[in-house]
Amino acid sequence: MRISQLEGRRLALWGWGREGRAAYRALRLRLPAQPLTLFCNAEEAVAAAALGDGLLSIETEANAGRLSAFDVVVKSPGISPYRPEALVAAHAGTAFVGGTALWFGERAEEGGVARGVACVTGTKGKSTTTALLAHLLRAGGVRTALAGNIGLPLLELLDDEAEAWAIELSSYQTGDVAAGGVRPDVAVVTNVFPEHLDWHGGEECYVEDKLALVTRAKPRVAVLNAADPRLAALGARLDPATGVRWYGREDGWHLRGSMLHRGGLAVFDTRDVPLPGRHNRDNLCAALAAAEALGHDAVALAPAARTFRPLPHRLQVLGTRGGTTWVNDSISTTPHATLAALDVYRDRRVALLVGGHDRGLDWADFASRMRTHAPAAVVTMGRNGPRIHALLAAVADEGGFDLREAADLAGAVAAAREALAAGPGPEAGDVVLLSPGAPSFGAWRDYVERGRDFARLGGFDPDAISEIPGLGIAASNPD
Structure with a gap:
């Protein structure tokens, strides 16, 4: 869907976060005389009204009746299309699209493929993989955009050009790629396991939405993790128009111990790459496979991983106080991610902080692992803290760990x-390790705010820990 196709239609925006504001600016740029209605909360309504846009109507209640009055609603990613009011409006004929769909709609090219565009998704590892891909390409002198869910809405770069696009997509955005009507050049999926079940309405829908990047968007090449059972099964049933490249197996990019290989070729030892944990080195394999799928010499680019700056809030070492290292893994929102974080520090004495917003995920496997792979101490907290605590209490003696709880x-x-x-x-x-395995909703605005709070409580400067390097378009990496 191109923005020009929205001219003269009954058009609304739903949401006024960064994505919503980017959509507003893009629509005004392309359709300056188009009447718009904005649905947002009362606080956001004040900020939107300050724009002085006489063609912008602002409402603070997005009920089914009002949403049904529009032909198209441009929805922010955090708003689920499975909400009752959205489902009623969709049944009445309202089309819901996101900013990602609008951006892709503007990139129609011969053959329907957006050349040079690599989209990355996955339950975990998508941000690091996307940032690594941009870093590697820039190290080779390729003018590359780093954008999307990682912190820069695509519509903020609507009229900008790059040789390559490294785009992170959440499960909230993957369906928008297909809706844009343009196939991505390359699509990467790192892994798939349950998350965001409240937004999607269940695990089956979450998996379907996550995999839409390859099943419905039909990229030219799909880069898939051979170690993930769902992805291994998916590869055999993709549309013939999509080629498949695997990483994590011996005929592609993979690890043997700490040594990075491309097929039978040993490329370099990754022990001095600033990526904590085996799972992050797997992300490097994904990024190299994506660079190769885009047509670049990934073997030549691979050593540039040594100069990569790790992203904040992802196993981020804040520093040491009194012999104790403080590690901020606030991005961790599933028990699976917490187990991966613990594995990084398996040889250290760790006090682990878990719990947060209760999304209904099953912690039974995590509790079972604590029988044999527990840290020195586990502290539960947050809305789902009591539920996690009850599971861990049944295995604490067997696991030999100190179990505590906090409000x-x-x-x-x-x-x-x-x-x-x-x-x-x-x-x-x-080590004091914040790897909560749960979202931050309720107590904090987002995982960034939670990580900053953790830094402050540990005695570190919260303003020094949250910058994501390299967002936007550049032909080389920042110093």
């Missing part, structure tokens, strides 16, 4: 300090 993050940090101090004696190399 909030401040209490959890204090409990972690106490648990480490109460052990066999404070040890150099102790």
Whole structure:
């Protein structure tokens, strides 16, 4: 769908976060005389009214009746199309699209493929993989855009040009690629396991929406993780128009210990790459496979991974206080991610902080793992803290770990300090690890705010930890 096709139609915006504001500016740029209606909350309504746009009507209640009055509603990603009011309006004929769909609609090219565009999704690892891809391409002198869910809406770059596009997409956005009517050149899926079940309405729908990037958008090449069972099964049933490249198996990019290989070729030892954990080195394999699928010499680009700057809030080492290292993994919103974080520090004495917004995910497997792979201490917190605590209480003696609970993050940090101090004696190399395995909703605006709060409680400067390097378009990496 091109923006020009919206001219003269009954058009509304739903949401006034960064994505919503980017959509507004793009629509005004292309359709300056188009009447628009904005649905947003009361606080956002004040900010929108300050624009002084006489063609913008602002409403604070997006009910089914009002949404049904429009031909097209441009929806922010965080608003689920499975909400009852959206489903009623869709049944009445209202089309819901996102900014991602509008951006892709503007990129129609011969053959229907957006050349040089690589989209990355996955339950975990998508941000790091996307940033690595941009970093590697820029190291080779390729003018590359880094945008999308990673922190820069695509519509903010509507009229900008790049040789390559590294675009992160959440499960909220993947369906928009197909709706844009243009196939991505390359689509990467890192892994798929349950998350965002409240937004999608269940695991089956989540998986279907996540995989829409390859099943419905039909990229020229799909780069898939051979170690993920769902993706391994998917590869055999993709549309013939989509070629498949695998990583994580011996005929593609893969790891043997710490050594990075391309097929039978040993490329370099990854021990000095600033990517904590085996899962992050798998993300490097994904990025290299994507660069190769775009037509670049990935073997030549691979050593540039040594100069990559890790993203904030993802196993981010904040520093050391009194011999204890503080690690911010606030991006962790599933038990699976928390287990991956623990594996990185399996040789250290760790006090782990878990819990947050209750999205209904099953923590039983996590609790079972704690029988044999527990840290020194686990502190539960947040809305789902009591549920996690009850599961862990049944295995704490067998697992030999100190189990504590707290009402909030401040209490959890204090409990972690106490648990480490109460052990066999404070040890150099102790770790306080925030890897909550749950969203931040309710207590914080987002995982960034939660990570900043953790940094402050640990005695670190929260303003120094949150910058995502390299957003936007550049031909080389920042120093």
